[in-house]
Amino acid sequence: MLTSEQRAELTSELATRPGHEKVRALLHRLLTGGLGADSRDIDFEKPVPEVHGRIDALLGRTVFELKSDLNRERRDAEEGLTRYLTEREGQTGERYVGIATDGADFIAYFLKNDRVVDAGACRTDPTAPQDLVAWLQGAVAIGDSLSPDPDTITREFGRNSLAARRALDDLGRLWATLGATPETLLSPAKV
Numbered sequence: 001m002l003t004s005e006q007r008a009e010l011t012s013e014l015a016t017r018p019g020h021e022k023v024r025a026l027l028h029r030l031l032t033g034g035l036g037a038d039s040r041d042i043d044f045e046k047p048v049p050e051v052h053g054r055i056d057a058l059l060g061r062t063v064f065e066l067k068s069d070l071n072r073e074r075r076d077a078e079e080g081l082t083r084y085l086t087e088r089e090g091q092t093g094e095r096y097v098g099i100a101t102d103g104a105d106f107i108a109y110f111l112k113n114d115r116v117v118d119a120g121a122c123r124t125d126p127t128a129p130q131d132l133v134a135w136l137q138g139a140v141a142i143g144d145s146l147s148p149d150p151d152t153i154t155r156e157f158g159r160n161s162l163a164a165r166r167a168l169d170d171l172g173r174l175w176a177t178l179g180a181t182p183e184t185l186l187s188p189a190k191v
Contacts, residue, residue: 002033004129010034011129014103023066023103024057031059034133035140050091051083061096062140063088070102078109078116085111097139106132108139 031037046055057064063084067073081098088096098109109116122135
């Protein structure tokens with residue numbers, strides 16, 4: 001695992017938007033040393049012939065799209081993630097998360113109606129490197145179990161978590177479909 005000093009150095013460098021290849025190397029260190037991912041579980045440049053492209057990084061059910069500057073390349077990142085998430089979900093039948101990053105900004109997405117939806121973001125803050133690691137822990141599923149402490153529960157399932165955003169989106173879609181049916185309409189209470 002990364003020491004707090006190593007984590008601070010890593011996030012300081014990420015915050016500078018060091019370029020695609022450097023972000024790839026630093027992301028690998030962050031995933032393995034910060035989150036405890038096994039290096040063998042991370043695929044870089046995974047070919048996806050069905051959509052004529054390569055996934056920059058794939059860990060579990062998380063697809064990473066790396067860019068040099070998300071301010072300029074956000075639309076390109078979203079188009080790539082739309083293709084890759086659609087392919088992965090269609091191939092596996094599982095739901096995936098996409099993360100676009102240039103090192104300074106990390107933006108999580110999920111698919112909705114064949115388009116990616118922004119599910120939350122994290123700006124790399126060199127003065128608070130633990131914030132990026134905590135945010136990634138909530139977006140990238142690696143372990144089989146979670147620690148049942150209040151911070152973990154809040155991060156993983158709280159109001160601002162990716163799980164909550166996805167659940168609210170699912171509930172909104174269900175309510176739009178079922179909200180006007182007679183079974184769901186409430187009748188006035190009789191006293």
